[in-house]
Amino acid sequence: MELLTFKSGVHPPHGKHYTENKQIEEYLPKGDIVIPMSQHIGAPAEPTVKKGDRVLVGQKIGEAKGFVSANVHASVSGTVKNVVPVTLFNGAKSTAVIIENDGQYEEIPTEKKDYSKLSNEEILNTIKEAGIVGMGGATFPTHVKLAPPPDKKIEFIIVNAAECEPYLTCDHRMMLEKTNEIIEGLKIILKLFPNAKGYIGIEDNKMNAIQAMQEAVKNIANIEVAAVKTKYPQGAEKQLIYAITKREVPSGGLPADAGCIVQNVDTVYEIYNAVVNGKPLTSRVVTVTGDAVKEPRNIRFKIGTSVRELVDFAGGFSEEPLKVISGGPMMGMAMYSLDVPATKGTSGILCLTKSAAEIGEESNCISCGKCLQVCPMNLMPTKIATAAALNNFEMFNEFNGRDCIECGCCSFICPAKRHLLQRIRTGKKAVSKKK
């Protein structure tokens, strides 16, 4: 089987052995559910319930506000305890609806549909109403991504099942356990883009998933499984598009400019769930893992469950971690507390001990050039980081700092342990403010 790939990148130790063979377990929350109005890129939703209201599973409790925004739904049934600002896992503040769980899980009535009878507008509207956002972690509203400007000809729909971040296995397990549902979801997207070909990009460290998917699509003409080499960041959309189609997304552009739309495999599952079963996004799978956790597992949780409860469900800590990370170790965000809600974008809760996550002190750049060798965007990270540190915006733009995808390969490989990505990120923010 031919393996596709992209240039550069790094090979961090994959850490997937903790959970890759563990079936997804459903977790019912014990405490209050805290559902933030901002779990996505774009404007936060506007709460549509107030203190004292009774809500049911799947009921809309937040209305999308603006073009790039998403609806938010209750994931449990119960009484709204409060509608107040809370601090999220990344330190930002957002209004949230706090629900006292009555343990009944009473759902709003939903109906199954035959999507071959629905118009494209109806399908997109269903996806919009269901509050589906990119589940890879970026949380971009899906109905916006699936409605590119009419002048962009879409030739490829790529399902991103690379899951290149170490430790995370939620996408892997979904492919093994919800194989046919995912294929149906892809077929729904292909109905919106009838001239496009569907590819499912899977890294070769998930051979059983590749085989399961290949078996499921073997009689479908316009869907193919693309096995890609295991390398970080293969799951970065520009790199995945290049590996599968050999096209480069133009600098400053989007995948639609290269004729592609990329969707995470969990998002595709949710599309199926919304269009076929009529159910909005109210739960997702997270991998709770890391060397500090007693019983790492893959957990399907109700949106708004506290991170602390999920860690407890995984046996709690065997050793006090140095960091608790939302997402993977390369691009995830370190959390300041366990008492934050897990949301639509929480794909991993990674608890790393000191020996796994301690980095050591930064020293002088020795100009070894390793950061250039690994950068998947072919940039010169050491120069960009220097420009950012010196607040030299001309130099920052001269070295194309804005093209950085923040994958972290440069900081990972740097022998002097320089905080390259941190400086580049700060530079990007400063440059975008300056405009």
Added chain:
Amino acid sequence: MSETTMYTVSSSPHIRAKDTTQSIMRDVIIGLLPAAIAGVYFFKLKALLVILVSVISCVASEYIWQKAAKQKNTTGDLSAVVTGLLLAFCLPASVPLWIPVIGGIFAIIIVKQFFGGIGQNIMNPALAARAFLLASWPVLMTTWTLDGVTTATPLAILKGKEVTGAVAPSLMNVFIGHVGGSIGETSALALLIGGAYLLYKHVIDWRIPVTFIGTTFVITAIVGRAPNPFYELFTGGLMLGAIFMATDYATSPITPKGKIIFGVGCGVLTSIIRILGGYPEGVCYSIIIMNLFVPLIERWTTPKIFGKVK
């Protein structure tokens, strides 16, 4: 679980590769060991003393300077040890021991620390120190002994600088290293073994050594001074320079195309100095001259970024 546990909240990525500056320098030292052993084998105890004094001088200079300048002590990263070894390899075994002492001080304090320490120097410290020593004490720096007898380097014989009657050593001897020359430069075999190790460990990139040696090979083969085209590759400081000196991170381009331009430039200058210049050996000067071009070369060879529209 403690309610008041403080988790570290720092930027991604949260994991790092195992390599450190120190581990890279350690690999370079291992790569230099075969040449060190060859040098001591051919040039005896005196060579070992020069090597030790040079390394001690470099490490001590760095330690004392950083203490005096109230800077963090970085001698633990082993880069001063590498400079000490490389400097010793550039010296004849017969030099008085105060030569490597002065050379070490010059290399570390003036060429490296004055410019900002590791990664910031504009010229290879060992080579710049050698050039300084050569200009200041030319006789001491060009007196070569082998097996107890004063001898000439093979390149000097090729250039005809020695009295007639001096016979150029055989190809086998120049390859193994049983010829007159600096402590670490004579054994092409030992240097190639060390170079292979560094390539395997991804410490050096193939571009500079291959283009440097390749360019020199082509030019000197065309001119044809020597009985065999490989002769000029194994003589002089070419192997030492191309594998260990020109590849020094701080003073060579970080861009892949830049490395090729740099290697070709070094090869051209080496050949010109060897053939047309007054001095029999060109590697040392060619490298430090090309070092000065590195910022410009990097500018010319910025890689094409992913997705850039022409």
